Every structure is written in structure tokens, then in C-alpha cells.
Amino acid sequence: MSIDERLRDGLRLNGAAIPDDTESALDTIWRRRRRRLRLRVVAASVAVVGAAAIAPWAVDEFRDQSPVIATSSSSQLVGTWAVDVPAGSGEISGRWIVRVRPNGGLVLDPPAGFREQLTPGSTLQVTGSSLRTNALVDYPGCQLPGAAIGRYSWERTGSTVVFRVVSDGCEARQRLFAAPWEAA
Amino acid sequence: MRIEARLAGLALAVILVGISGCTGDVPPDRPTVGTLGAVDCPADVADAVVGAVDCAWLTVPESRARPDSPLIQVLVTTVRAPSGAPDREPMLVTGSASRPNYAGIAPLAQRVRRDVIIVDTRGTGHSTPSLSCPEVKATAPQIWVTPDSADDRLRAAIASCHARLTSEGIGVASYDLVEAAADLETLRVALDVEMWNVTGYGAGTRLAFELLRQAPDHIRTLTADSPDVPGTDPRLLAGTASQEAVQAVLAACSRHPRCRARYPEPEALLDKAMTSLRSEPLRLSVDLQGDRVPILLEPGLLARALRQMLSDGGSSGPLFTAGSIPSVLAAVVTRRKGDLGSMFAQFLRYEDPLCLGYRTPCLPAMTVALGAELSMLCRDIAPFSVEPRTRLRPGFDDAYEDSPWWWVCDSWPVGPADPTVAAPPVSNVPTLVALGRFPPYSPEPAIRRALAGLTAASYVTDPERPHNVLPRPCAAGVRNRWVDMPMPFSDSPCPKETPISWT
Numbered sequence: 001m002s003i004d005e006r007l008r009d010g011l012r013l014n015g016a017a018i019p020d021d022t023e024s025a026l027d028t029i030w031r032r033r034r035r036r037l038r039l040r041v042v043a044a045s046v047a048v049v050g051a052a053a054i055a056p057w058a059v060d061e062f063r064d065q066s067p068v069i070a071t072s073s074s075s076q077l078v079g080t081w082a083v084d085v086p087a088g089s090g091e092i093s094g095r096w097i098v099r100v101r102p103n104g105g106l107v108l109d110p111p112a113g114f115r116e117q118l119t120p121g122s123t124l125q126v127t128g129s130s131l132r133t134n135a136l137v138d139y140p141g142c143q144l145p146g147a148a149i150g151r152y153s154w155e156r157t158g159s160t161v162v163f164r165v166v167s168d169g170c171e172a173r174q175r176l177f178a179a180p181w182e183a184a
Numbered sequence: 185m186r187i188e189a190r191l192a193g194l195a196l197a198v199i200l201v202g203i204s205g206c207t208g209d210v211p212p213d214r215p216t217v218g219t220l221g222a223v224d225c226p227a228d229v230a231d232a233v234v235g236a237v238d239c240a241w242l243t244v245p246e247s248r249a250r251p252d253s254p255l256i257q258v259l260v261t262t263v264r265a266p267s268g269a270p271d272r273e274p275m276l277v278t279g280s281a282s283r284p285n286y287a288g289i290a291p292l293a294q295r296v297r298r299d300v301i302i303v304d305t306r307g308t309g310h311s312t313p314s315l316s317c318p319e320v321k322a323t324a325p326q327i328w329v330t331p332d333s334a335d336d337r338l339r340a341a342i343a344s345c346h347a348r349l350t351s352e353g354i355g356v357a358s359y360d361l362v363e364a365a366a367d368l369e370t371l372r373v374a375l376d377v378e379m380w381n382v383t384g385y386g387a388g389t390r391l392a393f394e395l396l397r398q399a400p401d402h403i404r405t406l407t408a409d410s411p412d413v414p415g416t417d418p419r420l421l422a423g424t425a426s427q428e429a430v431q432a433v434l435a436a437c438s439r440h441p442r443c444r445a446r447y448p449e450p451e452a453l454l455d456k457a458m459t460s461l462r463s464e465p466l467r468l469s470v471d472l473q474g475d476r477v478p479i480l481l482e483p484g485l486l487a488r489a490l491r492q493m494l495s496d497g498g499s500s501g502p503l504f505t506a507g508s509i510p511s512v513l514a515a516v517v518t519r520r521k522g523d524l525g526s527m528f529a530q531f532l533r534y535e536d537p538l539c540l541g542y543r544t545p546c547l548p549a550m551t552v553a554l555g556a557e558l559s560m561l562c563r564d565i566a567p568f569s570v571e572p573r574t575r576l577r578p579g580f581d582d583a584y585e586d587s588p589w590w591w592v593c594d595s596w597p598v599g600p601a602d603p604t605v606a607a608p609p610v611s612n613v614p615t616l617v618a619l620g621r622f623p624p625y626s627p628e629p630a631i632r633r634a635l636a637g638l639t640a641a642s643y644v645t646d647p648e649r650p651h652n653v654l655p656r657p658c659a660a661g662v663r664n665r666w667v668d669m670p671m672p673f674s675d676s677p678c679p680k681e682t683p684i685s686w687t
Contacts, residue, residue: 103266104234115685116685119655120657121292121295123235123266123291125235132234134291140504140505141498141500141501141502142499143285143288143499143500143549148232148288149231
């Protein structure tokens with residue numbers, strides 16, 4: 001048998017495998033789809049009613065468990081920033097690369113001349129145009145009274161964020177936040 | 185049950201308490217043993233933590249041996265992992281007699297990606313009642329001015345504190361390690377935590393080891409940073425460890441070209457400084473909270489300051505680091521009173537006369553409840569201290585052979601605890617011991633001897649910092665990985681040493 005004949009025989013057999021009642025099968029599929037849609041509408045209604053019933057608790061829980069940086073305005077801080085601390089600030093001087101993560105995590109990459117070792121694990125907490133941070137809390141002197149947490153206001157213009165100190169007894173952190181942060 | 189769910193329950197409890205009009209920073213009126221009552225975190229806790237934090241009062245009996253025992257309250261603070269920590273066993277931070285350093289501890293939640301539970305040990309911090317002794321604090325700064333009368337003043341103040349607390353109905357003997365560890369186990373049950381990771385630092389590790397003795401089946405891992413361990417007496421280790429650590433710092437200076445150029449013969453500095461002060465103490469004018477106070481710099485006070493420099497980790501400023509030791513000794517040798525006045529204003533700025541060189545650090549945020557500290561010392565350590573005192577070098581002998589800590593228990597009668605509390609720990613729970621390079625509190629040979637019964641112990645040594653090394657990058661990195669996968673290792677994964685920032 002030639003190759004052409006074998007192909008024709010095969011195609012004939014495949015065609016025979018297609019069910020005759022295609023129309024009734026399509027009806028079945030449409031019925032299933034309509035049933036699923038009805039179920040989804042019912043489930044959504046139940047969910048809306050349930051959510052309304054537990055809204056106060058749920059909102060509180062969500063607020064507690066949501067990332068530290070949650071609002072659209074504060075998400076403007078999320079990303080990678082280059083911070084040039086001017087000369088005259090000792091080992092703090094130089095270019096820092098600061099990464100702000102969506103969960104508020106802060107990763108600091110110090111300049112080459114920075115001798116103090118940095119342990120990762122600092123955080124930003126943003127509320128509107130204010131923020132609190134424990135960046136550099138392990139730096140010498142930054143656990144003295146009033147130094148462990150820094151409070152700043154912030155404003156982003158284009159690709160630049162500028163901070164203003166509200167209160168911060170940690171001199172090293174103050175210098176890091178005194179310089180503008182440029183999107184990197 | 186996952187800890188998130190339990191904490192959600194706590195949040196719900198806060199709402200319910202709020203509805204009933206009972207919210208606030210006070211214990212509930214009629215608590216029962218083993219219950220947790222959610223409260224707003226005290227202001228200093230909320231201010232020190234960035235991110236989500238919950239607080240609750242745990243109610244426990246003052247004495248579990250007495251059926252009619254009064255109930256006391258222990259503050260429990262939970263710092264949430266920033267991205268949540270489903271199904272990850274939480275970290276429990278065991279404390280000592282000082283208020284927990286919330287600001288320093290809180291980043292742990294992000295570092296290990298687990299919820300961190302901080303407990304104000306009974307009688308300390310925010311827990312009620314407080315066993316603090318303002319009577320003793322009030323002896324400063326007079327003690328620095330006339331050190332000859334220091335012992336008499338301290339004796340009277342300590343006895344007065346004991347009498348006051350006892351007259352208030354407080355059973356001071358119940359504020360010991362056994363009861364404090366039992367509080368932690370009560371907390372674990374209240375939280376419905378099956379397994380947790382226990383971590384302690386310095387004196388706080390004694391409580392971790394006592395919990396290991398009482399409830400080992402619920403401890404997944406134990407981390408001990410610069411530990412103070414059962415079977416050792418910190419008063420005995422203080423002098424020998426400190427003088428060896430200072431001498432090791434000076435040897436490191438002599439190996440460093442820049443340090444050696446600035447301080448010729450650095451290894452001789454310690455003896456020269458002590459000899460100078462012994463022949464003629466220095467009268468310094470020191471600014472203490474705005475008042476000019478004339479203090480007497482004697483060899484013993486210098487030895488205490490040197491130990492503080494090795495144990496503070498820079499928390500109180502750059503002076504409090506190993507790299508500053510040659511400069512302080514050189515200032516004494518050349519008798520630069522102006523420089524020394526500025527330095528000792530930093531050493532003595534905190535009121536507590538029993539802190540400098542005896543505790544770490546002396547930050548106000550870590551205020552010690554002296555009564556709780558004395559109950560633990562006088563019940564759990566001192567009665568079982570049998571080793572003879574060692575002869576120490578000049579200065580260290582004044583500070584540590586004649587330390588007030590040797591006689592404080594005469595003024596703090598609490599009786600001895602069961603001797604098992606002082607037995608070296610024996611366990612196969614995975615344990616990570618973190619030590620420093622110039623340890624003034626926890627010398628490695630003594631710690632290894634005391635912890636020989638921990639069959640799954642691994643050791644990490646920080647290449648730079650002498651004490652409280654787990655905030656350091658290398659040791660912290662090792663800890664973070666090890667807590668997730670607590671496999672033993674034989675050699676410290678950190679480099680042996682890193683350059684010191686000499687000042």
C-alpha cells in the first residue's frame with residue numbers, strides 16, 4: 001500500500017471517530033456553562049454578604065497583615081534609589097544604593113568607604129507623607145534614647161524623593177535621609 | 185493552629201475588650217491563670233518598633249508552689265514578620281532582669297522572617313509588679329564622688345528595697361529562673377504554639393537554658409548569643425574574661441600598623457594606666473545630666489569602663505567599642521583630664537551605680553529591675569558557686585574581686601533554689617552558640633565546658649565584635665540560615681578576624 005493510500009485510510013478512520021450527535025453535545029456544553037454562571041453569581045452574592053458582615057474585623061486584620069507600604073502614594077517609595085551623601089559626613093559620605101521593598105523592607109548598600117558592617121533587616125513604615133524607620137539601628141550610637149527610630153516627612157517629585165527630619169537622634173541615619181534619593 | 189490565626193484571635197479580643205469599655209494599658213480586673221489579655225502596646229514599645237506589633241498581658245501565679253498565690257502580669261509583645269510567617273515557628277526572645285531592648289530586637293522579625301515574641305520577664309520591664317529598686321539608683325552620683333562610702337550606701341539601699349517590696353506583699357523569692365521559665369511555658373500553651381525557636385542574649389540566656397530544662401520537647405532550636413550559662417558564675421568570669429579581652433585588643437593593636445604607630449607599645453598601655461592610677465587617682469570634673477560632678481578615677485573604675493567598652497557593642501556610641509580602648513588608656517597614661525572627663529561623662533551618664541562594667545549595655549531603654557536581678561543571682565547562681573576566686577591584675581582586682589556583687593545577697597535574703605537550676609544543660613535540641621572575638625563576658629573555653637552536654641551545639645564566632653554578636657552581619661547571616669535548617673557544623677563559618685576601626 002502506498003503512503004497516499006495509507007494516509008487516506010487513516011483520515012477516513014479519524015473522521016468516523018467524530019460523534020454524530022455534535023449538536024446535542026454542544027447543547028450539553030452550553031447547559032453546563034449556564035449552570036456554572038448561576039453558581040458563580042450565587043457564590044459572589046454570598047461572599048458580598050459575608051464580607052459586609054465581617055467588614056470591621058476583616059479590615060482591621062487586613063490592616064495588620066498588609067505590607068507596611070500599602071497605599072498607592074506610599075508605593076512611590078518602592079524601588080531602587082541612589083543617595084549621594086556629600087563629603088564631610090565621615091564614613092557615611094559617598095553613594096548609597098537603597099532598595100525599598102513593597103513590604104517595607106529596606107536594603108542598604110553603603111559606599112566603599114563605609115567601615116561599619118550593616119546587618120540587613122531594617123524597615124520603613126509609611127503613613128501618608130510621614131514615615132518611621134529603624135534603618136541603621138545597629139550603627140554606633142543609634143540605640144541611645146530617641147535614636148532607635150527616625151521620623152521623617154517625604155515628598156516625591158519626578159524621580160526624586162526628598163525627606164525632612166521630624167525627629168531622629170541617629171546622626172548617621174539623618175545624613176542618609178538628608179540627601180535627596182534619586183531613582184536608580 | 186497557625187500563629188497568624190491566634191494573633192487574629194488576639195486582635196479580635198482587643199475589639200471585644202474595646203466594646204466592653206475596658207481597653208487600656210492596665211491588666212484586666214479579674215484575670216485567670218494562663219490567659220492572655222490583648223492590650224494596646226505601651227508607648228515605648230510602639231515607638232520602638234517599625235511595623236505590626238501586638239501586646240498582651242499573660243496572667244500567672246506569683247508562686248506555683250502556693251495554691252493561694254497572688255496573680256501577677258507579664259507583658260508579651262509580638263513583632264510580626266513583615267510579609268507574614270505562615271507555618272513558620274515563631275522566635276521567643278528570653279529576657280533577663282532588664283527591660284527588653286525592643287528597638288534592637290524588632291528587626292529580628294524581618295531577619296528570620298518569623299514572628300518574634302518578646303517577654304518582659306516577671307518583675308521586670310512593664311510586667312507587674314515591678315521589682316525595680318529606685319533606692320539603689322538614688323545612690324548615684326554620690327557613689328562616684330566618694331567611692332570609699334559606696335559599699336555602705338549600696339548595702340543600705342538594697343536592704344531598703346527588699347524591705348519595701350516585702351512590705352508590699354511581694355514574694356521576692358518567686359522572681360527566680362524556675363518561675364520565669366514556667367511563665368514562658370504557660371505562654372506557649374496559651375498561644376497554642378507547638379514548637380518555637382528560643383533565643384537569648386547575655387544574662388537572658390540563663391532563662392533560655394532553664395526553659396530548655398523544663399520544656400525541651402517544644403523547643404525547635406535554641407540560639408544563645410554571648411551566653412551566661414548554668415554551671416558558671418558570671419562574677420567569677422567577669423575579671424578574668426575582661427582582663428584577657430582587653431589585653432587581646434591591645435595585642436591586635438600592636439599587629440595593626442596604624443594603631444601601633446599611634447600608640448607605641450600598646451600592650452604595655454594597660455599596666456601603665458593602672459600603675460598611674462594606683463599611684464595617684466585622677467580627680468575629674470564630669471558633666472552628668474547638666475551638673476558638674478567631681479569624680480575619682482581609680483583603677484577599679486577604669487577596669488569597669490574598659491569592660492563596658494567591650495560589651496556595649498557601640499549602642500551607646502563609638503566610644504563603646506574595642507577600637508577605642510587604646511585611646512582611653514593613652515589618655516590615662518598621659519593624664520589628659522579634659523579628654524577623660526568627656527569620656528567618663530559618657531560612661532557614667534546613666535544613673536545605675538551597679539551597671540557600668542557589670543551589665544550590658546546600660547542603655548535607659550534596658551533599665552534593670554534590680555530586685556529581679558538579685559533574686560535570680562541570690563537564688564539561682566550564688567548558692568551554687570563553688571569555684572575559688574582567681575587573682576586578678578591591678579584594677580581588675582578592685583573592680584571584680586571586691587565587687588559589690590559578691591555581698592549583695594547578704595542584703596537580699598531569698599534562699600537557694602533547687603540545685604538543678606544550676607546544673608549544666610544536657611540536651612539534643614539543635615543549639616547555636618554565638619560568641620565574640622574579645623569576649624569580656626563569655627570566654628569560649630568556659631562556655632564550651634559548661635555546654636558540653638548539648639550534643640547538637642554549633643559555634644559561630646564574630647570576627648570583630650566582643651559581645652552581643654548576633655546583630656553583626658556574618659553571625660546574623662549564619663543564624664538566619666541555621667534557624668531555617670538547623671544542621672550542626674563544626675567550624676565557625678565567619679572569618680577569624682576583620683580589621684578593627686581604631687580611634
